[in-house]
Structure formats: structure tokens, C-alpha cells
Amino acid sequence: MLRGPTVRDIRGSSDAGKKYGYSQFCALFTDYLRTHDLVAVLRHEPGRAMLVDWAGDTMDVVDTITGEVVRAILFVAVLPYSGLMFCRAYADMKSPAWLDAHVQAFAFFGGVTQIVVPDNPTTSTHQTHKGDAERIVNARYQQLADHYQTAIVPARVKKPRDKAAAENAVNVVNKRVIGYLEDDVFTTLGELNAAIEERVREINHDIRRADDTTRWERFDSEERELLAPLPDAGFEDVEWKELKAARNYHVTADTQRYSVPFALAGKLLRVRLTSSRVTVFDGHESICEHPRLTGRKGQYSTLPDHVPPQHRDIDELWSRRWFTDRARSVGPATVTVIEQILDSQAIEAQGYLSCQNILDGLGKNNRERLEAACQELVNRSAHPTYSTLKRSMAAIDSDAKKPRPMVPAASTRKRVSTVVFRDTMPDVYVRDASHYARDEEVK
Template identity: 90%
Template sequence: MSTNRGQGQNAVNVVNKRVIGYLDDDVFTTLSELNAAIDERVREINHDIRRADDTTRWERFDAEERELLAPLPDAGFEDVQWKELKAARNYHVTVDTQRYSVPFGLAGKLLRVRLTSSQVTVFDGHESICEHPRLTGRKGQYSTLPEHVPPQYRNIDGLWSRRWFTDRARSVGPATVTVIEQILDAQVIEAQGYLACQNILDGLGKNNRERLEAACQDLLNRRAHPTYSTLKRLMAAIDSDAKKPRPVVPAASTRKRVSTVVFRDTMHDVYVRDASHYARDEEGK
């Protein structure tokens, strides 16, 4: 350690004397002129100045160090981030709102994920399981490798499936079943629609089955594209309509009704008038 420190300090001294000190009195008008002068001084230090053993720095490098160097990597250095993430029941891990598949047998397992700006690598312990190009842009995108998808028509315990969601939707209503099926049918890989179905049934419909069924029926009537956001807006509209204030009904009047009816007593041939008749007479005076 001390030898390396001494060699480093000696190299700094050489640069101070042979580069900085040498060029101290010179004036440069452009950066390229300064760089050219520095390159010349560095060439002199490495190729012309001989050490105590009568070798130059370049000769020592060429004889002892060149063969030990490895080639530079094809890609530049990237910052690396590590996370521990649990694979969901749709056998995907979620990284910054984007979803990446893992082999379906790892669903429910805690995995290590290595992140760079361009790559997502998933590890089970120290073993690399799979790699995905890192997704950017729109939230909620999927990167699903075909070999990670479980065989069709096979009942696999612990995983989400079409039947899992349609059975739950059936307890809400027929319109909800149709919407769930439309969401699943719209996916290139069916599992990419599982999380949306889960959010609809467990999020929107957990305590609002009637409103969810009504919103699904409204969506089907409109022939709209079925999404979680669309159903959420329709349910909010249904809720707002239910809470609208009822029309105001005027209160009953407490004022006495004015009657102009004339009563006739036929037995005694007497005409009886109400108070309004005399009120008019008073006004005419």
C-alpha cells in the first residue's frame, strides 16, 4: 500500500513539474492549443524520460502490463439498482409500474431484480432466471416471454386464470362476466389482462356489486372499450345521480282560501254570501 502511494505521489510530482510547471508561462487562446501542448508533455514523460533502470514508462508498460489488461466492454458502464420483489399470481413482477414475466412456477416467490437503464434481470437467489428489455413510457405495459406462460387448459393451483375471474364475475352479474371476458380476449397473452380484472372485481366491485353490474351494462350499451378507468368513471356517474337532491316541492299554503260561492236556503228563501262578497263592497266604497 505504501509503495503504491509513493508511486502515485511521484507521478503527481512529475506532472506538476513536466506539465503544469513547464506550461505555466505560456498563453493559449484556444482549448485545442492547450490540449495539444499537454499531449506533447505527456508523450515526453512516457516515451523520452528514462528512469533509474534506464527504461521509459512506456517500455515498462509494454513489457509488464499490456498483456494483463482485458478489452473494454462493448457497452458503457451503467448504474445498477437491486430490488427484492414478489412475483404476483399472474407470474409477473412489477417495476416502476411496468410488468415483467417470470416462469409461472415462481409465482408467489420473493425474487431479486437487477435494474439498469436498459435491462431488467430477474434472479432466484444467485441464479439468473430471465432478462427483459426495460420498458419506458406508458404505465402498466407488459413484457411477457412465451416460455413463462403455463400450458393452456391446465389447472395450476395458486395462479390466476380465466375461470378464476369469470367465476367471481358471475357472482356480480352477467354484464360483468361479459366485460371480464372482453378484457381477457383483447390481450395477446391472456395473463396481461389478469391484473385489470382483479382491480375491477376486487377494487371497484368489492362493496359495490350492484353499481359495478350497472356500470358494466352501461359500458356494453355504449359499446365502449372495457377498461378499469372507464368503469370507474361510469360508477362515479351512477353514484352522483343517486345522490342528486330531489326537486323542491312547495310547502302547502297556510292562507285561507277566498270563496265566492253563494249558498241558498231554499226552505226560507234566504241567500247567504261569504265574507269575500262584503269585502268587495267595502273596497268599492
């Protein structure tokens, strides 16, 4: 379909009013494009701009605990004059990741450009009113720009040629970083970023372009000195939230959990979040501070002092002390058996499952019988296993259910006995034989 300006140009020509055949019209239209659809060569000044964007493709990070696959998004920054590139993976494209990526990029380049040219993600700009063409820089993004003494100049919407260097850098990352590493398995963002760093180093230092220079050589010789110095103090994005401490004495911030003193459970607290720290306040008083957790969702940062006394042994689950303490509640023979099982393993932890099976499977509702079975094995110096204890408990149970022989009731009949006084032993009373005979009916 012809665009409006093209139709007007044809109508306004000296041949206006003439009718054209299809082939002639296409020839005229092609001739028009040859002289009007031209592309200007953008000439970049050294040290002036840093172009930033998110790569379209993602990479996988596999959680070793849950097996969950997390999609990592790659941030790309490029200095268009030299072509020097920076790349780093993040778990999401939210504001903390976006701002941290800029901090890391400035540190990588060793200086600050005059302007930063982002695309228009919601983390960089937003519309003043829905449907309005005017866009303004987000407050937190502007704070970063003020800290580094640079300006945010977003690219025009739907004008990819304004940021052609960024588009090219993203394509390079897709092919030479993501494509190269896509068959590797990464279990943490740290592992992934280490691999990305090595690939980007090769792109910057080893690959020569049409002018027979590498990106690093051109940056080092012509652009490095034109960057503004980094500020003395590092930038930290600060976000405040009001969060209620749960019954497990943790507050949840961005899907991660941080402990507070257990006495504050159920209370509304103020939480300050930076890219590296999480600080909890009760009113204006700082209560505690944690390193900020990243990566897998639902992680816990728990300080020992925050745990109530009745919960402090929970961290020792599946340990020698935990199993022997549980066995002690059954009895001393059970403690001996549990210790024998743990001592018999080349690696102590290999006996944990057997201990768990014995204490939970056999002793949950049969503590007395388990203790008796353990005592029997200890007496016989037998090697304790789940099976031998189970058989021993079954035998004890079987014996307990056997009918016992009847004991006749004591006779109510009186026994007749005679005491005979013997002259030879004047001080001794001797019962006669009738006392030891069977009872006879008294007639």
C-alpha cells in the first residue's frame, strides 16, 4: 500500500493526471525510493553515549534443590563509538535489576558517558497520561542518573535506527553468547555470569572488525580518557516497604524471607531494601540487617538470635545430636542402638535414614516395645538394623498376646495340722506330716 506522502508527490508532479500501467508505476515508484528512502550514517562521538537494552533471548538456570528452571534475562550495554560491550544476566527485568545493571556497566567501562540511551521499558520511562505521547524518566532511574552526573535520553518509540548499535550488540550477544552457551547447564546466576564474562571478553578483545581493530583496542586508544570519572561513593537503589512479620518471625520482601526478633512476630515493620542489604526498622529504630537474597524464590535468611528457644534445635535436623536426643526420649538401649548404627557407617550421614526409619517407623507408637527390642539386641551384641528390630518387636508382641496358664484359686478349706512337742527338742515346735499332705475334705 502506498503511503500518503508518496501519493501526493506523484499527484503533484508535472505528469499529474496521467494514467499509468502497473509495470510503469512500479518502475516510477522504485525510482522514487532510490532517491528518497535513504539512510544516514550515524557518526558517534567517543565517550558521549552508552546504549542499553535487554536481549530478547533468555538463558536457563536450573535450581539444584527443586529442579526448577529459572529464565535469566541478559542486560546489554554498548559504547557505540568503540563498540565495547558489557553483558550480565538477571533473574528478572524489574527496577532493582535494571539499576544494578547500569551500576555494573559503568564499573566495567571504568567511567561514565555523557548520556545513557535506553529503549522504553517501564523501568526507565513512563507516560504522564494514558495515550499521551509524552514520556518522562522514572524517579528511581533519574536518581541513578543524578548520582553519576549523566543524562537519560530515551530512544524514540518505534525508531530502531536511533539505537542501531544497541540492536547490533543484542544480535552479537544472541549469537556469540547465548548461542555458544545454550547447551551448558548452569545452577546459579553466578556461574552463568562467569561464563558470560568470558565470552564477552573474547568478543571485546579477540574479534577483529573491518578496520582490523578490536573493540578493546579502539576503546583503550580513543575513548577511555573521554569518559567522566566514577563517583567516589557507590550508588545504591533504596526502596522502602511496610511489611508484617509472620508467625514464623520472618518478613517477606520480593519473594525472599528475612528474620526479625521472634518477639516482633505479627507486628508491622518498616523495611529498607537496597541492591545489597535489607534493613528492618521498628519505628525509627534499626532492628536487624541481612544480605539481600537473589536467585531462587522463597529463600530464608535467619539470624540465630531471632529464633525462640523452643525452635533452636530445628536447624540440627538430621544430625547425630538430633537422632540421639530423640532416641533418649525412648530409652538408654535405643540410644545405644542409634549410636551403633551411626558408628557403623563409613560416612555417618549414610546412617541417618536407618535411624529415621527406626525412630519414626518402629517407635512412633511403640516406644516401650522398641526399647525392649533394642535392649535384647544389646544383650545379644547383635548388629542393629531396622529388620532385626522389627522382628524382635513382633516376637515381643506375640509373647505378650499368648494366653497365660490358669493359677488355681487359693483353697478356702482349713488345713488341719498337728503340732507335736518333742521331748528331745523342748524349744522347737514341729508340724506333723498331715500339714504337708494334700488338702482333704473336712468332714
